[in-house]
Amino acid sequence: MSNTTETTTACPECDAQIKREEGVMANEILPCEECGAELEVTSLEPFSLALAPEVEEDWGE
Amino acid sequence: MIRASIIGGSGYAGGELLRLLLAHPEVEVVQCTSERSKGRFVHSVHPNLRGRTTLKFSSPSEISPVDVLFLALPHGEASKRIEEFAGCAERIVDLSADFRLNDSASYSRWYGSEHPAPEWLDRFVYGLPEFSREALQGAQYASGVGCNATAVNLSLMPLAQHGLIESAVVEVKVGSSEGGAKAGAASHHPERVGCVRSFAPTGHRHQAEMEMVLGAPTLHFSATAVEMVRGVLCTAHVFLNQDMDEKSIWGLYRECYNSEPFVRIVKERQGLYRFPEPKILAGSNYADVGFQKDPATNRVVVIGAIDNLVKGASGSAVQSMNLMCGFDEHMGLDFPGLHPV
Numbered sequence: 001m002s003n004t005t006e007t008t009t010a011c012p013e014c015d016a017q018i019k020r021e022e023g024v025m026a027n028e029i030l031p032c033e034e035c036g037a038e039l040e041v042t043s044l045e046p047f048s049l050a051l052a053p054e055v056e057e058d059w060g061e
Numbered sequence: 062m063i064r065a066s067i068i069g070g071s072g073y074a075g076g077e078l079l080r081l082l083l084a085h086p087e088v089e090v091v092q093c094t095s096e097r098s099k100g101r102f103v104h105s106v107h108p109n110l111r112g113r114t115t116l117k118f119s120s121p122s123e124i125s126p127v128d129v130l131f132l133a134l135p136h137g138e139a140s141k142r143i144e145e146f147a148g149c150a151e152r153i154v155d156l157s158a159d160f161r162l163n164d165s166a167s168y169s170r171w172y173g174s175e176h177p178a179p180e181w182l183d184r185f186v187y188g189l190p191e192f193s194r195e196a197l198q199g200a201q202y203a204s205g206v207g208c209n210a211t212a213v214n215l216s217l218m219p220l221a222q223h224g225l226i227e228s229a230v231v232e233v234k235v236g237s238s239e240g241g242a243k244a245g246a247a248s249h250h251p252e253r254v255g256c257v258r259s260f261a262p263t264g265h266r267h268q269a270e271m272e273m274v275l276g277a278p279t280l281h282f283s284a285t286a287v288e289m290v291r292g293v294l295c296t297a298h299v300f301l302n303q304d305m306d307e308k309s310i311w312g313l314y315r316e317c318y319n320s321e322p323f324v325r326i327v328k329e330r331q332g333l334y335r336f337p338e339p340k341i342l343a344g345s346n347y348a349d350v351g352f353q354k355d356p357a358t359n360r361v362v363v364i365g366a367i368d369n370l371v372k373g374a375s376g377s378a379v380q381s382m383n384l385m386c387g388f389d390e391h392m393g394l395d396f397p398g399l400h401p402v
Contacts, residue, residue, distance in 0.1 A: 013330065015308040016315075034315070036329035054331065 009047045013037040020047045063128040063386060064091045068121055068146065071095035072242045074156050074205075075133035076107040077375035082131075083113050085379065085393030087386070090114070094121040124149045129382055132156060140177045152385055154378045156205035160185035162269055171269040188381040190390065191215060191321055192274050197384040208373025209233045209284055210270035212295040215324055215348045216365030219317035220299060220310075221275040227302040227359075228279035231271075234296075236289035236339070239369050258286040292339025293373060295365040300358075307354045310361060314350065322390055323372065323380065327351040337366035344368060345398035346376035368398075 007020045014035035024030070028041045029052050039049040065082060067075055070093035082088045093103050095118040103118060104111040124130075130150035132139040139146070140159040147153065162168045165179035176182065186196040188203040189211060197203060213231050220226050240248055247253065247260075261284040268282045311328075318324040328351040329335045337349035345368060352363045367373050376394055383390050 014311040014328070016311075034326070035311075036331055038331065051330075 007047060009049055011035060011037060011039065012049060012051055013039075018049065020044070062087055062089055064089050065129040065131060065382075066090070066092035066094070066124065066127045066150075067131045067133055068094050068124065069132065069134035069138070070103065071098045071106045071118065072133055073238050073370055074374040075131075076110075076242075077370045078131055078133060078156070078378060079103060079107060079114075079116075080110060081371075081375055081379045081393050083110065087388050087392060088129075090116060091125060091127050092116075092119050094119050094124070096121055126150065128152060129154065129386070131378060131382075136172075137177070140181070143178050143181050152201050152382070154188065154203045154205070154382055154385075155185070156374055156378055158205070158207065158266065160202070160204040161187060161207065161273075163187070163273060167269055167273070171266045186381075187270075187273070188377055189214065189274065190377070190380050190384060191218065191318075191324060194384060197381050199387070200381075200385050203378070203381040203385060205374060206377050207267035207270045208239060208293055208367065208369035209235065209265065209282075209295075210267035210274070211348070211373045211377065212293040212365045212367050212369075213267075213271050213280075213282070213297065214274040215367070216295045216297050216350050216363045217271075217275055217299065219313040220301070220361070220363070221278060222317065223313060224276075225301050225303065225305070225313075226275070226278035226280075227300045228281070229297050229299040230281045231295060231297040232283045232285065234285050234287045234289070234294045236292045236369060237286065238290050239286075239293075253286075255288055256286055257288070260284055260286050289339065291343045291368050291370055293365075293367050293369045294337070294339050295363070297363040297365070299361045299363055301361060302359075304359055305354070305361075307352075310352055310354060314352070318350065323376075323394070324348045324350060328353070336364045339366040339368065340402060341400050342366055342368045342372075342398050343402055344371060345396050346371050346380065346394040347398065348372045 008017050011032040016034040030039045038052040040052040042050045098118040099120045103116045127150050129152045132155040139155045139157050165176045168176045185202045185204045186200045189206045323346050327337045327349040336351040348367045350365045354361050
């Protein structure tokens with residue numbers, strides 16, 4: 001989890017800056033445009049994100 | 062609008078070059094030569110171009126003056142006739158290996174003979190825009206790039222530019238079109254189909270271009286032919302000389318490639334295509350690059366993919382021409398590839 005300002009925060013996966021879009025809600029899932037990680041809005045004030053839980057795939061291993 | 066010709070247009074790289082140039086809004090293709098196929102329609106050799114042009118192959122001994130001459134000749138031919146070609150065009154892009162290296166000693170070491178025109182080596186700019194964009198702008202002469210070298214160079218450039226590579230063990234898996242359009246025993250169907258063949262465990266000539274571009278870090282390179290027509294997949298095990306976390310590596314790749322028109326960072330947590338794969342790049346000028354850091358060691362696995370005939374040959378040549386002639390760098394190179402394919 002990380003935060004920089006009230007309206008942008010860093011992706012916890014790749015450090016890309018992510019803007020808080022108007023109307024975004026707490027617990028909403030947002031994708032990071034750069035690394036594709038699904039991020040959960042954990043707080044609006046300050047704006048912060050965490051990696052959303054994901055289903056593991058076995059890739060046929 | 063410029064006038065351009067292709068010398069040696071019956072091979073795979075020449076065919077791809079013709080496909081790209083026919084769709085280029087600022088280029089009129091004047092000639093496409095082939096000794097073997099002179100007098101025949103170009104679509105008799107490149108069937109995907111049927112209906113796109115009525116051009117016929119002309120003789121390589123009858124070259125008309127043009128603005129840009131593309132040379133797609135077998136290795137060693139361009140350097141023997143470079144004075145003659147320079148008399149036919151103000152600008153030349155040579156797709157062969159003849160003018161890629163910047164010194165004759167390196168050429169002799171890797172190609173096993175003296176360079177036929179060493180005084181021309183420093184007139185050519187290495188035709189990889191991500192490495193030599195400024196020098197290509199307005200340049201008269203550009204070399205081609207090695208396809209395997211391009212996959213490796215674009216994969217490792219962000220780490221090499223920051224001096225972070227202690228050593229790297231690099232392997233490429235390559236498609237059969239790298240072998241060219243001429244059939245041989247190794248390309249005979251019963252021998253080639255289904256193969257996973259180590260054809261250059263050491264000593265591949267493209268390593269010379271890697272050393273030139275990456276600044277000669279300790280690099281161990283091997284190449285394997287696999288069941289694929291187009292494409293190069295580079296898997297590089299890079300041992301860093303300092304500890305770095307993934308976010309810092311993200312930062313280096315972002316800094317190097319975020320403004321590059323044809324390099325994409327592919328490193329995703331979800332989906333089928335989490336890392337670069339050459340399959341979806343067929344016909345496109347994109348190079349996809351991704352990585353994963355081993356949290357337990359200083360090893361980063363860097364993965365890069367290209368279409369060997371496009372970004373690894375003809376696409377980089379057209380991108381270089383765009384820079385040489387002052388055109389938009391994207392021009393003629395918009396095709397994004399296919400999915401599914």
